[in-house]
Amino acid sequence: MNTKFLPFEKDLEKIYLAMERNPKDLSLKESFNKTLKEIYSKLEPFDIVEIARHPERPHSEDYIQSLFTDFVEIHGDRCFGDDPSIITGIGKFNGKVVGVLGHRKGQNLKEQLSVNFGMANPEGYRKALRVAKLISEKFKAPIISFLDTPGANPTEGAEERGIASAIATNLMEFFNIRTPIIVVVIGEGGSGGALGIGIGDRILMLKYSIYSVISPEGCASILFGNASKSKEAAKSLKLTAQDLKALNVIDEIIEEPYGGAHRFKEETIKNVGDALEKNLIELVKIPTETLLHMRKEKFLKMGVYREE
């Protein structure tokens, strides 16, 4: 357990270092677990932002590897390129055929660079739509989409090739996908870049993941006039799973052990698998037209406004 400690885990790190010096002192281990629980019982929103971004947090690739068998990756948007920042494919989940979409974040620096830290290009969103159509129309299979991105790629190339158009098209066309879609926010749900593969019948969120219209840093810099106000911004933005559940934007929080998914990969992945299984069983029973109507109504009713 040589995990990178996060800023709010200072006390934990101290105990950990003591444990390394005195590996036989079992009370230290006990103290470590107690402190871990204490810290994780009173996390601030920005702490959760840091957990959600932890480089060792399991990513789409990990879920695919652990939860799906016979996975076949499908490439390309049939128009311009194959964006590695979004992985798409088909495989079996608990014996049932499913399509999979997900942001790819990479496990080490080389991978992270090759997938642009999960910031997708227009061709990534176009690929996702193409594959979702293929899976639903030809394989009649449900789709599972893993959200984990800081946001869409903010570059000249992405703008030139229509990142806004690609995301907009997905937001619309995913309402026409005629099989169930389950969306799981597993890390960073970064704005339009996340939502671009985020339309679905059920939106699930890991306990220590976030979903926000803008990063706390961006918000702090624009609205607070001070980039150092990220913690306040994180609080104001209501970006945690708990906040989003309270706002009725998501359907379900998936439990994550104290200490976070990066410390407890297997357990977290199992929790995600269980949640997927439960929701899939429910969704496949719903007649197609009802499903599409409900999906639409789900999003149409999102909004808080005064009517006077």
Place this chain on the structure above:
Amino acid sequence: MNTKFLPFEKDLEKIYLAMERNPKDLSLKESFNKTLKEIYSKLEPFDIVEIARHPERPHSEDYIQSLFTDFVEIHGDRCFGDDPSIITGIGKFNGKVVGVLGHRKGQNLKEQLSVNFGMANPEGYRKALRVAKLISEKFKAPIISFLDTPGANPTEGAEERGIASAIATNLMEFFNIRTPIIVVVIGEGGSGGALGIGIGDRILMLKYSIYSVISPEGCASILFGNASKSKEAAKSLKLTAQDLKALNVIDEIIEEPYGGAHRFKEETIKNVGDALEKNLIELVKIPTETLLHMRKEKFLKMGVYREE
């Protein structure tokens, strides 16, 4: 009438030069017309190839300008670019709303360069499909497509961006366009680059236009092993309107005056307009499902083979 004379018009050119020297000699004018008619009564296939390629021959732009009012050009494939080599838009033809597609060849060298001599890129074919869908779905209007290209753009860029995929997609998707489509070959019907906007309910061809799987030069070089055998190749390829009518590949030959469209623009454009009007009147009467079935059957029955 300072038209560029074609190689087979040598006799004509001589008379023309004499006319310039003796402008008052009316017998020369008579002789000119007589020779014109003689020459154009016994054209060889390759002569027709040269007429079809005459730079002063009216192009899509000319037909659009003369036959349509309130024309609004529509741009872009919503994916990568706006290819000027294919013009698309909507306008009124004899008071009726129609969509228009056409290869753009340009009227002078600068224009020719800017439209790449009518050799379209993938984004041109994608734009054509997008606009055809828009016109048929939203404006419920018929579509007229003008074919005039040496072929699709043979470059690295066109291949990188999937010229084959773009053409293939059009060949398939134009069978799903739910309004009448009239295709007119007005000059060079160059292979897949022409066919990419060439699926329709009626295929009309100007008398001195060509439509071929490969250019005579290309065919000569590959099959005759000698690029200079273009004339023989042109003959073998059966690429004239008359040949194609005999092969049942086209529906109708549009008359073109002796001397060619480049000498008689107005008359030729009027002939095209009349043919369009006549065919449109027939096509709009056909119920949609019947129309689509007939369009499909038209192409499904194309083919000459032995069944033993």
Place this chain on the structure above:
Amino acid sequence: MKKIVKVITKNESKEWIRCNGCKKLLYYEELIENKKVCPYCGYHFRLTAKERIEYLLDNGSFKELFRNIKSDDPLNFVDKEPYRAKIDEIEKNGGYSSSIITGEGTINGINVALGVLAFEYIGGSLGAAMGEKLTRLVYYAIENNLPLIVVSASGGARMQEGIISLMQMAKLSAAINDYKKNGKLYISILTNPTYGGTTASFAMLGDIIIAESKAMIGFAGPRVIEQTTKKKLKEDFQTAEFLLSHGFVDMVVERQNLKQEITKLLEFLP
């Protein structure tokens, strides 16, 4: 179209305004008559939502709809000041209650459903009130068999409404999907500026997308892109003309021709 405009060099007064394009001083009254387009350089000054409606619709034909839908504060958001205080104050001072005006009117006699974003209300940003008003307009257009025209001018999402703002992108895309499935024509007009969540949802979903000349249009803002890529951007980056050449808008139109071009399209409808 070109008008005679006196240019003074000494003093700017209320009656004179400096052009953001060519920096010449323009006589305000005449600028207004020219639909706020500089007669020298063609610079399109930003319009208020009310001006836009005036320029686009036939005189007196506009009937506002869904005015009763107003911004709220779903997150109890506080930055330098509480968001609620901000929206209350705008309202108290006689301003809008949301960043869009929705309604119905005629364009050269043709009935349309029209939504116009108000950049002057918190940068035309996409909040839940806009989401609801535009959604209702979309279904109103379906029920009343009207072409839908939306004129965008927006900095993007309403950050103060957080995830609720983000979800308006999905909500509006769902509504427009229903509209399109009904076979109806949606014309999206992009004006300066159109960015972020607005661009990446309803603004880019037009059957026909018209951009006003030289309007800046994009997803990420130029500053964010320059910070990320550490490269200088091309001069025409994210202009209407740039989007045209990259295939994302159907046409770029000068403001003076906008009503006429839209009329042509509407007249083509069956």
Place this chain on the structure above:
Amino acid sequence: MKKIVKVITKNESKEWIRCNGCKKLLYYEELIENKKVCPYCGYHFRLTAKERIEYLLDNGSFKELFRNIKSDDPLNFVDKEPYRAKIDEIEKNGGYSSSIITGEGTINGINVALGVLAFEYIGGSLGAAMGEKLTRLVYYAIENNLPLIVVSASGGARMQEGIISLMQMAKLSAAINDYKKNGKLYISILTNPTYGGTTASFAMLGDIIIAESKAMIGFAGPRVIEQTTKKKLKEDFQTAEFLLSHGFVDMVVERQNLKQEITKLLEFLP
């Protein structure tokens, strides 16, 4: 997968073959056992249509269909020799009568409709006989509710059939459109080489497009492009891997894994 292959340097005999990839000498029998893939460099030797069927389908499961459709000479085409003489001679010498074999068979027990282009018959070019056979196969697959698999290997259009050849692109696209509208899965497999009218019609219309490793795939041939643009082409230009990175094929597969990958996909079908 790697096999021990003796390499001799003195003499090539019938039993030995030089690899086009690494230029090593390979023992023919062992090359065959390795599905004609060089065990040293992975070079995929071209297969005959019959070999392809053998490698792809379960042993003995193939039933040929539409064998009675044969090439004809619609234009009475003559180049250096009459086209009819050419097709007659191939037939007389026991060869094919068209550039495709069509039929039905099983892949790991799953029934499929299969078309395999025969490059060895006039470069696998798209003539009217191929057009008709493949069209019939498509409708056979619709009627019998079968997945459709087409393996391409083709230089493009059949020039000797002129415009009739060109029209086969339209014909086959119409047929595949019907197939797709029936919600059925069409897998297109691109092998070395796939060019011209074949690529620009049915080959690029697969719901899933699989390219065999290092296969050359394009519309215009590299020589034509070099002549037009006067530029040297990139080394990987028009390879399967190039098409993958440009988004036009779903996956690139080594021949040894092809049957297994297709089986997976077929097993996913409802």
